[in-house]
Amino acid sequence: MIVNVETMKKCEEKSNLSNLELMEQVGFKLAIEIMNRHQSHDKIIVVCGKGNNGGDGFVLARVLFEKGFNVKVIPLYQELTTIEASQQLKLLSKKCFLTKNQDRYEEILNADVLVDAIFGFSFHFEIPSECKEIFKTYNQSQAIKYSIDINSGAEADSGHIASDALTSTVTFALGYKKIFHVLRKDHFLFDECIVIPLDIAKCEESDIIEMTDEQFIQSYPKLREDTYKGMEGKPLIVGGCYGMAGATVLNIMGAQAVGSSYIHVACDDKIYNILSSQQITPVFHPFTNDTVGSVLKELFPKVKCISFGSGATHLESKKIIFELLLQQTNCPVVLDAEGIRCLQNNLYILKLIRTQVILTPHLQEFADLVGMSIDAVKTNKLVLAKEFAKEYHVILVLKGPNTIVVSSQGEVYINQTGNSSLAKAGSGDFLTGIITGLVSQLNDPFYATIMAVWLHGKAADLIVTHRHPRQVSIDDLKEAVSQFFFEHC
Template sequence: MKIITVKDMYEADRWTMEEAGLDEIVLMENAGAALASSIQVGEGNGRVILAGKGNNGGDAIVMARRWAEQKIPFSLWLLCPPEKLRSAPRQHLNAYVAAGHSFTVLAPDTKELLAEELNVAHLIVDGMLGIGTKGAPREPYRTILQWANHSQAIRIAIDVPSGVSEDIHQGEVFKATRTITLQAPKTTAFHPRWTSFYGQVEVVDIGLPDKAFEKVEVRRQLWGQEQVRRTYPKRAPDAHKGTAGKACVFAGSFTMPGAAVLAGKAAIRGGAGLTTIVTPKSALPLIAPSLTEATYVAASDEDGHFSGELPALGSFDAITVGPGIGRRKGSALLVDQLLEAENVPLLLDADALYHLSEDVSRLKRRGSPTILTPHPGEMAQLCGVKVQDVQTERLNLSRRFCQEYGVFLVLKGPHTVVTTPSGEQFVNHSGNAALAKGGTGDVLTGVITAFMMSHGSVQAALCNAVWLHGKVAEVLVEEKHSLTDVTASDVIDGLPSVLRTVEK
């Protein structure tokens, strides 16, 4: 499913109306009908519909007419004089009135009544402001948003919560329990500033032809279970450890042996046929007893860390470097040498990204696939910007970086973004706050390492690994854990049950 910007949606609407000949009145009727059937109205009274002057208001008016015809009680509030409505919403209001239904216009003498209704409401539908909003909401919307957010009601937003904007601001925003998005999810749903305001997101079809979006260059899409099942490879009946992929993981140090254990275990659980851990000699006795399925190479050691001397290695199908290697000169030298490795995919994570940030131009010399897996802090260091800048421009910054340096990027966080060298982007929507724990990133690195060897496409490997990692966290919390007690080892232990559902 494609993820679209305001500009994309406007262009798709334009093509649908001008080229396909579907009138705006029809599209608004479709939207209102979809909303009316999607919202569970519950029992009793206390339903308040808030309609602004734009198209979201028109969608709300159509929905209100549908509810009225079904004898569902509600109060419809028009937040501007009827003559201020745009053309299509005004025509639908005329139809609503012609059908014998009533509404209330916000005015100085009705303002207190609205406040009272919102205070006792059990359902509030937000059709106030739409995707074209710029900047913080002004009055009367600011006060109405405050009233709605203080209510104990279920809060449903139409398309986007009112106040959400592609322009970042700190003003009032409708805090939705659920957002019913029209036709396609919007990029703002995945922005750190706005994600929490969306609540649960549902996408409904309002009748725009697929071709409308073909006319718009949309290169962002959601990646979920459907896409995972379609792209996840089946293991051949005659597979053996050699054909399942040989992984080499440079990880660990005397002070951080656990990172190597977690990444190695996850790679093995993820399907790697043979996994070799390269670690400093003094760290090996700390790692090997906890990871008996791997083989080991003891690297030369300097005070418990890599000395920088690259040990003699055989051939591998994927190389990973970073978890727990530290930030000393020896590990920096190690990263330098591995960046020169040809004809093998290379994944850089954690401390390897720190060393890479000293000169990211080295990435341009790579001939084989290169994968970076930064969290926002590491991404900020790679780009030479502040973390806030990364969070504000997650999608655009990731795309520019990948296109400039020719790499695959996994920008971690809620709604992890996978970006390809060509700039295509895939947004993950599995996972929860249980993953906010040290070591879970090492687990993801291990799973990606395994999937890089089993999948024919690097992009599918990254997207599937990210989804699986997040889905495990969801299952753990659903079945036996809380959001606070999940550990990285729990995530590894939870991989088999989710993998089993994917492989069926």
């Protein structure tokens, strides 16, 4: 289960445990974790903040001290902000604190083990100026490092990471993983995340959706004995242009990989021969600038999902296609690449249509779409993605190391599959085909999109178990998808 801060607080409140009791439980369980990993003579430094996260650190230090471990505490603030943290501070032996002659910066640099108990899940914005030198020194240390719940300097819900946020060898997620933990590929602040179970109320629901092998297999539509062509959904792929016909080929491969048995492809007649020589099973509908309208209008009632934009950079009729898709279709529309660029300065159009639109931008495309720098997007991408999906009533697939899928209702999926083998030209076109194929087969476009993103990454993960990421091709990805279905579906 992945929870946001609000849900976590509700779980704690329903547990009928006081903050002091929770603090005792957390500190004791963390102490056991550290004692199992280290020797009593190891030099352990616990750096504590002024709130409840600092209180957890005080309990941890007290338990370690009572068990004979060499532990010291560095409180960063003289005044604490919670009664519970103040109570825990008073219970610490004076021997746990550095003497006046000990330099805290030197102690941090020379520590064997460092524990970050500074800021918890309530942290926002930037690191206070009075802490910056300590944070820099902490990150310079070669010690084994642990963070309690959230690495200090990171926001639990938004994905925002402040400059000089603390790194860790292990981050102990308390109770449940938070959004921060599943965005690891974006920030790499920790090497490993370990969930510490707490005796709190069980979280029954979360807005953060997860996907596993079992969930995918259960949700993937099964073939009936009386199945005939087209029952698995009829997708329509529109796109490509002279010089970029390969993008459409990859769209087709993606739709084929997820079992689409009747694929329509509308393409500029300049690339028809190229496409038909590469793919022989789709039904092709070549068009010219003069005939594109009539060709598409005839196809719209026959299909269940349409994708547009992959490889359409120089397509002469792209604006005509774009307007037709948003004005005269009833089925879901997947906009990729040039389809997304057609929205620039025209976002208001999305508020005027009834068709379910699925956008698949990478970070730079999204930054261009919202008129922000890519750095600004990276530091707050989850919040921006949710706001965008809600305002424009779309399903947003924000591609990146941890691809995010967001619905207009605020539901969030943060993908955990995939690796660097996907960071190559054509990977996104293949994904667009997978999305189009699955959406055409399932009644829930949002869940189908999640399944597509998960499967795309899962295929890459299966390949890199026996091949270097640089050597992975789109053909390999398609073969991996086929192998997954053969073994599980």
